[in-house]
Amino acid sequence: MEILDNLALGFSIALSPWTLMLAVLGCFIGTIVGALPGLGPSNGVAIMIPITFSMGLDAVSALVLLTSIYYGAMYGGRISSILLNIPGDEPALMTTLDGYPMAKNGRAADALVISGVASFVGALLATIGLMLLAPLLSRVAYQFGPGEYFALYLLAFATLGGISSNNQAKAALASCIGLMIAMIGLDPNSGLPRLTGGNLHLYDGIDFLVAIVGLFAVSEIFFFIESHGKSSAAGVTIDKVRVPWRDIWSTRWTMLRSSFLGFFAGVLPGAGASLGSFMTYMMEKSIAGDKGKFGTGVPKGVAAPEAGNNAAAGGALVPMLTLGVPGSGTTAVLLAVLVTLNITPGPTLFTDRPDVVWGLIAALLIANFVLLFMNVPMVKVFVKVLQVPPAILLPGVTMVSFVGIYSLTGSYFDLLLVVGFGVLGYLLRKLDIPTVPVILGILLGHQMEKQLRDAMVLSDGSAWGLIYTRPSQPEDISYIATGLLIAAVLGFFAPIFLRRFITKPQRVSD
Amino acid sequence: MKYFNFKALSVSVALSVGATSAMAAECIAPANPGGGWDFTCRQIGKILFDIGQVDAPVQVTNLAGAGGGLAFSTVVNERNDDVDLIVAASSATTTRLAQNAYGGATADQVRFVGAIGADPGVIVVAADSPYQNLNELIDAIIADPGSVAFAGGSAVGGFDHLKPLQVLTAAGFTDITAVRYIGVDGGADAITQTVGGFTQAMTGDMSEVVGFLDSGDIRVLAVLTEERVPGFEDIPTAMEQGYDVVAVNWRGLYVPKGISDEDFNLWAERLQAVADSAEWQQAMTDNGLAPFTKVGDDFQSWIDSVVASTEELSREIGVIQ
Numbered sequence A: 001m002e003i004l005d006n007l008a009l010g011f012s013i014a015l016s017p018w019t020l021m022l023a024v025l026g027c028f029i030g031t032i033v034g035a036l037p038g039l040g041p042s043n044g045v046a047i048m049i050p051i052t053f054s055m056g057l058d059a060v061s062a063l064v065l066l067t068s069i070y071y072g073a074m075y076g077g078r079i080s081s082i083l084l085n086i087p088g089d090e091p092a093l094m095t096t097l098d099g100y101p102m103a104k105n106g107r108a109a110d111a112l113v114i115s116g117v118a119s120f121v122g123a124l125l126a127t128i129g130l131m132l133l134a135p136l137l138s139r140v141a142y143q144f145g146p147g148e149y150f151a152l153y154l155l156a157f158a159t160l161g162g163i164s165s166n167n168q169a170k171a172a173l174a175s176c177i178g179l180m181i182a183m184i185g186l187d188p189n190s191g192l193p194r195l196t197g198g199n200l201h202l203y204d205g206i207d208f209l210v211a212i213v214g215l216f217a218v219s220e221i222f223f224f225i226e227s228h229g230k231s232s233a234a235g236v237t238i239d240k241v242r243v244p245w246r247d248i249w250s251t252r253w254t255m256l257r258s259s260f261l262g263f264f265a266g267v268l269p270g271a272g273a274s275l276g277s278f279m280t281y282m283m284e285k286s287i288a289g290d291k292g293k294f295g296t297g298v299p300k301g302v303a304a305p306e307a308g309n310n311a312a313a314g315g316a317l318v319p320m321l322t323l324g325v326p327g328s329g330t331t332a333v334l335l336a337v338l339v340t341l342n343i344t345p346g347p348t349l350f351t352d353r354p355d356v357v358w359g360l361i362a363a364l365l366i367a368n369f370v371l372l373f374m375n376v377p378m379v380k381v382f383v384k385v386l387q388v389p390p391a392i393l394l395p396g397v398t399m400v401s402f403v404g405i406y407s408l409t410g411s412y413f414d415l416l417l418v419v420g421f422g423v424l425g426y427l428l429r430k431l432d433i434p435t436v437p438v439i440l441g442i443l444l445g446h447q448m449e450k451q452l453r454d455a456m457v458l459s460d461g462s463a464w465g466l467i468y469t470r471p472s473q474p475e476d477i478s479y480i481a482t483g484l485l486i487a488a489v490l491g492f493f494a495p496i497f498l499r500r501f502i503t504k505p506q507r508v509s510d
Numbered sequence B: 001m002k003y004f005n006f007k008a009l010s011v012s013v014a015l016s017v018g019a020t021s022a023m024a025a026e027c028i029a030p031a032n033p034g035g036g037w038d039f040t041c042r043q044i045g046k047i048l049f050d051i052g053q054v055d056a057p058v059q060v061t062n063l064a065g066a067g068g069g070l071a072f073s074t075v076v077n078e079r080n081d082d083v084d085l086i087v088a089a090s091s092a093t094t095t096r097l098a099q100n101a102y103g104g105a106t107a108d109q110v111r112f113v114g115a116i117g118a119d120p121g122v123i124v125v126a127a128d129s130p131y132q133n134l135n136e137l138i139d140a141i142i143a144d145p146g147s148v149a150f151a152g153g154s155a156v157g158g159f160d161h162l163k164p165l166q167v168l169t170a171a172g173f174t175d176i177t178a179v180r181y182i183g184v185d186g187g188a189d190a191i192t193q194t195v196g197g198f199t200q201a202m203t204g205d206m207s208e209v210v211g212f213l214d215s216g217d218i219r220v221l222a223v224l225t226e227e228r229v230p231g232f233e234d235i236p237t238a239m240e241q242g243y244d245v246v247a248v249n250w251r252g253l254y255v256p257k258g259i260s261d262e263d264f265n266l267w268a269e270r271l272q273a274v275a276d277s278a279e280w281q282q283a284m285t286d287n288g289l290a291p292f293t294k295v296g297d298d299f300q301s302w303i304d305s306v307v308a309s310t311e312e313l314s315r316e317i318g319v320i321q
Helices: A002-014 A017-035 A041-054 A059-084 A090-104 A108-143 A146-158 A168-182 A208-227 A245-250 A252-267 A272-288 A299-323 A329-340 A354-375 A379-387 A390-409 A413-430 A436-458 A479-502 B002-023 B036-050 B066-078 B091-098 B134-143 B159-170 B187-195 B206-215 B261-276 B278-286 B297-317
Strands: B026-029 B059-062 B085-090 B110-126 B149-152 B180-183 B201-205 B218-223 B248-256 B290-295
Touching: A002 A017, A002 A059, A002 A108, A002 A354, A017 A041, A017 A059, A017 A354, A041 A059, A041 A329, A041 A390, A059 A090, A059 A108, A059 A299, A059 A329, A059 A354, A059 A379, A059 A390, A090 A108, A090 A208, A090 A272, A090 A299, A090 A436, A108 A245, A108 A252, A108 A299, A108 A354, A108 A379, A108 B187, A146 A272, A146 A436, A146 A479, A168 A436, A208 A390, A208 A413, A208 A436, A245 A252, A245 A299, A252 A272, A252 A299, A272 A299, A272 A436, A299 A329, A299 A354, A299 B187, A329 B036, A390 A413, A436 B180, B026 B036, B026 B066, B036 B059, B036 B085, B036 B248, B036 B261, B036 B278, B066 B085, B066 B091, B066 B110, B066 B248, B085 B091, B085 B110, B091 B159, B091 B248, B091 B297, B110 B134, B110 B159, B110 B187, B110 B206, B110 B261, B110 B278, B110 B297, B134 B159, B134 B218, B149 B159, B149 B187, B159 B180, B159 B201, B159 B297, B187 B201, B187 B206, B187 B218, B201 B206, B206 B218, B248 B261, B248 B290, B261 B278, B261 B290, B290 B297
Parallel strands: B026 B059, B026 B085, B149 B180, B149 B201
Antiparallel strands: B085 B248, B110 B201, B110 B218, B110 B248, B110 B290
């Protein structure tokens, strides 16, 4: 019962009034930061770093505050996804697909409650997973080299077309636009600038937050102006807020499955929460099939990505704590904080600093319950947002997003880019091309290219390097890479052939 | 009457704001909070005030972008004569300048004040690797350059990539473009790839490998310093093994080019005072930095030689034309 002893130690640290207050504060700030478009979990945490330094917090307190913000932002991201069709941060992207249609149907409160509960289930299971399996799971990272990661990203890409239920070609086109945008910046293998036109601001590539705010928030404004305010969910009459027990019960398996898949995606250092929520959504969509009506506003379509991205957030802490390898942008910032606080995460952290690790785990468990109790009753407050006249609401949200984007780099150039993406988003939506695959193309494109190029360096340019991934063992085939590659090929081609036999292609209509 | 008061008030506010801003020094960290440059600004800034070298707390500004290039061009183009400005720098700054990665900016557009601490470079293999010392590894590469791939935390052409190339050059090996290297997401990730068997060796900083050294997952073949590092006396240097290479990730500052020699020397004195302080000694121990103090004109000439040799090496591997 070593774990119980350790947990007791953790709670003895985390249950002090001071730490509890920090956890509540962190959850609150995190929820707000997550809900504001343009401010994601990674910059939310980054903004708070100087404050933790100036408050003179010790290592455990600082970690509790910052990870509460991290978990809080994961909860909060869904709020603007559901209410405004503007993802609050990148992992909440998939929640727009069914969350916003639910809000338009007057079920905004239900969507918020279901997603809140799903977030809780995902985060709770992930924290338990972190507690029980972390040292064991850290070995998983040793099984994934560039070849394996490339196969994983390829699998994600092969299923991108399935996001749109009407026209797969348009979704594929959109993901190619995303890939094109991902090519801007420094070439990952030579460090030479690519498609930047000599502009220093473009050397780091285009931040996906810039693309999200432009494609969703600013294009929403354009539509609002064009339609004189009739196209928005704002102003929709809202049913009385009640807990939709039946919907929550009906999504129980979705939440469980998504939590497991999301947690696993988080544990892999190269994958992270965005891939986690994307893969859980696609998995649930294919399990439910056409009868599931994913994309039209169904509870499962909200529960899956939210359970997935919160579980991935917990999963991403595994490689960060046990190896010092950040699995996402936010864990990279947390890692930097730890190093500054003179704690070096790595294989010896669990034995060297049990107070830090178990204090953190206990704080995460507490933060989770705080977030559940904070988020469900507050749904009443959140839905009030929709009663704000759209003429005030949308410009206000856009202004806040602009401030968030400006805080990223402190340069006006990104603001110009945001407006540019707004125009692009407006055009794409006019052409009935989904914008979600554009963002996923940018998010996944970077990584997929990098991993492919690295695999090619290791195999000296031979395509067999994608299967025989370990140069030191030239005879041993990688089962992980091979399995993922086969799944990717099947995932791409199977629907084309099978559809003929199952259902006739639907007429394109929206 | 009210109007008058208001005017007087605004004038006094403007005066006091002007006065404080003239006194308070600013340190630009060319990256987001939490990184090495941010650490440099916050620690040096705090100690400067604590030991009374400056009158007001040093204000830290994070100006991230283009790997430090954005801050560099801001200093050169907009604040070239600001005497109250210092900017955090490290080996990455000079490496990128030497490789023209700051959009045409060159190292002589600013003045380097000094370095007061360094993270020693290391070359590492997995614990079960057949290579027992640096000579065996280098000989294997010379015999067959394809037999060893390195992983490191910086991009291709970055400082981690250059370290093994410097050792190989010192060993008389010329075909350095044949040496394989992949740049991954930080030193710990590079170790993961090496322990996982995807690459055969890892190149990085001492602070990045300590945890894995304690857990017994890796073997450090060499540290790239002049003498063995205090606390790690059983790790041999590359020099002992016959390769005349010193590669450390130094932490220091640069200032705008347009300030006078007196102002430059004043900053050099202040930095020397920080280096001598007990607070800085403690900060170095806490963060795994080894002593490495070069300040003033001495440092500037060392930087010039580093930039020149980096430029030559980068040209050979084709990162620049």
